[in-house]
């Protein structure tokens with residue numbers, strides 16, 4: 277199946293056939309806990325992978341408003357596919373922003389066409405939400421290449437992605453220099469990151485673009501999640517994973533600069549939550565419409581209150597996408613916080629409204645509530661958003 281993707285303006289809608297496929301794939305993944313790889317191919321054929329890639333490289337050249345709009349629409353029917361797309365868009369945008377001419381020419385056309393699905397491996401056991409304590413190391417080899425070792429956890433798209441953006445600790449960095457001295461790679465492996473760094477990430481960290489077919493990279497989809505069950509969120513281990521210096525993205529030891537820039541782009545995971553909240557409201561409206569007779573006033577007013585909150589979430593996400601706030605980075609953090617909390621609260625209200633009918637494993641409300649919870653955990657976690665916002669006021 278090939279469906280042309282007509283969304284060239286924010287108000288554009290996804291093709292009905294694609295919406296149907298996203299919905300049927302979501303239902304199947306909810307039962308199996310597995311991603312639908314055929315769906316991913318269809319999303320690629322429909323052109324959805326190219327939203328964040330500039331037209332010069334075969335993409336749509338979409339801005340944050342379009343990215344948020346597409347992600348919210350996909351999330352309304354399939355939140356797992358939405359987070360995979362969100363990560364893909366994020367990596368595509370980082371390559372566009374920080375890649376050199378050769379990296380952009382090599383990767384962006386494939387990312388746009390859907391030949392390459394991109395994933396992000398930043399999290400790892402013990403690293404903390406702010407990724408200050410990475411155990412994954414990248415060690416420079418005498419021939420100039422890099423050897424990566426470590427294990428990433430909760431990587432969305434593990435095993436289905438063709439390219440992984442891996443955050444690793446490097447030896448040749450300003451943060452590790454004091455602790456590791458000239459000991460180089462071995463010294464870096466035994467040192468800690470600079471804990472004095474504020475915000476997200478730490479000095480001495482570097483990004484690498486690792487192809488899935490690297491012999492040292494092994495994905496593992498054994499994580500059994502309560503939500504986002506079709507997102508292939510799993511582990512990625514790197515053992516003796518060797519990449520060239522041409523696979524390093526951005527400045528050595530200064531991944532924090534790249535990370536800080538992410539939120540200023542206006543693309544927000546809050547868009548996933550907006551889609552989930554809208555799906556929850558759809559469920560409630562369907563249920564109320566199935567009841568005999570017109571709904572009572574209390575029920576109608578409850579539905580209106582939910583819709584009003586969702587409208588407000590929509591508004592903050594649009595503001596984040598427009599990047600016209602005094603501080604666009606803060607607006608993006610606020611939008612994630614507000615939209616994720618809205619989706620979680622709407623879930624509780626809708627579950628109550630559905631009554632016992634909603635209290636079955638098969639009822640979609642439970643999967644959507646688990647999906648809503650996932651977005652609050654995704655980076656930057658909601659508490660880390662609060663930390664980042666408050667630190668701009670309080671120093």
Ligand SMILES: Cc1cc2nc3c(=O)[nH]c(=O)nc-3n(C[C@H](O)[C@H](O)[C@H](O)COP(=O)(O)OP(=O)(O)OC[C@H]3O[C@@H](n4cnc5c(N)ncnc54)[C@H](O)[C@@H]3O)c2cc1C
Pocket residue numbers: 363395396397398399400401402403404405406429430431432433503504509650651653654655656657658659660663
């Ligand atoms: C469905 C799903 C998909 C995901 N996809 C990806 C992905 O594609 N790539 C990826 O790299 N990661 C991904 N993650 C992982 C996610 O980014 C991490 O769960 C997140 O960064 C938190 O890490 P942690 O659980 O180790 O945090 P912990 O440090 O264990 O946090 C525990 C709690 O403490 C709070 N906390 C910790 N440190 C701080 C701080 N400095 N300031 C304020 N609060 C703090 C956290 O907010 C959290 O509530 C995904 C997670 C989920 C659930």
